[in-house]
Amino acid sequence: MHRRVITYSRNAFLPLTTVCANRCGYCCFRTPVREGCIMPPGEVxxxxxxxxxxGCTEALFTFxxxxxxxPGFTAMLERIGYTDILDYVYDLSLAAIRLGLLPHTNAGILSYLELDRLRAVNASMGLMLETTAEVAAHRDSPGKKPGVRIEMIENAGKLSIPFTxxxxxxxxxxxxDREESFQVIRDLHRRFGHIxxxxxxxxxxxxxxxxxxxxTPETSELCATIALAREILPSDVAVQIPPNLADASHLIGCGVDDLGGVSPLTIDYVNPERPWPEIEELKRVAGDAELRERLCIYPQYIEKGWYSPLLEPLIRQLAERIRKAEPG
Known part of the structure; x- marks a missing residue:
């Protein structure tokens, strides 16, 4: 009988700017345009x-x-030599690759052409669907309209981008609503195979x-939601929980496959009050399962060659490093 495997990645969390066009009812990340709202190149x-x-393998760019x-953001960005935040993340992605980190960008809504451009310098990308429901929390957030987000996830599939x-x-x-959201994600994956x-x-x-x-949702409600996800989603799609936000040790048995990215250096800037667990704590959370490190691009996408030629040497190098570090 095979021992169950729970995966995780080691990343650097890099919030390039806290300025956002959305005004979600639950967000403490967003700030107005002000001094310090852009992470300067030297700090990145x-x-x-x-x-x-x-030992990190992933540069997680989020903004x-x-x-x-x-208003006012572009003038602030021009101080560091850019007129578009996507030019900034492109150059930083190149720097990450030189330093031995695989870029993964969460930039909110991007067009097909923007996704295509960033695909050249990113091993994977992501966008939270959040929900297919129209909720009051998103009333002042045009980028959170379900149709807009589904279209971007679809475009990522058309471009064969390994996607979260x-x-x-x-x-x-x-x-x-959650059931519908999982069904939408399932159907997108059936069409494109990229989730x-x-x-x-x-x-x-x-x-x-x-x-x-x-x-906050109760642990029992989260468990039921995770079980629903595992029931609806195809087996090659991992179900992940953030181990710093929930009672992870009680949720592993509900159908969790992955504990996401954790950092030995940077905090979770979206949830700054919730520190990342240490690797030893992740092992405790995993219980009887084997805790195994992974890259931000999953093995099946490495095998398919779903990455740009620029990234191939680093992907191969890091995948081999992780393989050699595995027990047995």
Missing amino acids: LRTMEVSAEL GERPGAV TGILVGIGETME QEVIVQNFRPKPGTPMEGTP
Whole structure:
């Protein structure tokens, strides 16, 4: 009988800007345009250098959606020599590759052409579907319209981009809405085969946000949602939970395959009050299962060659390093 495997990756969390065109009711990440709202190149490079030295394999670039649409942001960006945040992330992706980290970008809504451009310098990319339901939390967030997000996930499939998506649990949706969300993701994967993992992320209230008084979903509700995901999604799609946001040790048995990216250096800037667990803690969470490190591009996509030629040497090198580190 094969021992169950739970995977994770080591990453550097790099929030390039906190400016965002959306105004979600649960978000504490978004800030107005102000000093310090853009992570400067020197800080990004230093963080990546140290992260690579600490054994990380992934540079996770994340930032607010369409920050250039917010008045004053472009002028702030011009101070570091750019007029478009996507030019900035492109250059930083090249720097990450030179330093030995595989770029993974979560940039919010991108067009087909923007996805195609970033595909050349990213091993994988992502966008949370969050929910197919129209919820009050997204009232002031044009980029959170379900149809807009589904179209981007579809475009990523057309471009054969190894992709991460997921749902946010507890933002006003029902269990039926979650079921529909998983079905939409399943159907997209059946068409394009590009969904490598689906995150089941629980909402956590943040002080000072419109939803600060909304309760966190109970562990039993999360367990039922994870079980539903595992039932609906194809077996080659991993179900992931963020181990710093939920009672992970009690959720592993509900159908979890992956514990996401954790960092030995950077915090979770979207949930700054919830520190990443240490690797030893992840082993405890995994229980009887084998905890195994992975890259941000899953093995089946490496085998298919779903990456640009620029990334091949580094992908091969890191995959071999991880293989040699595996027990037995």
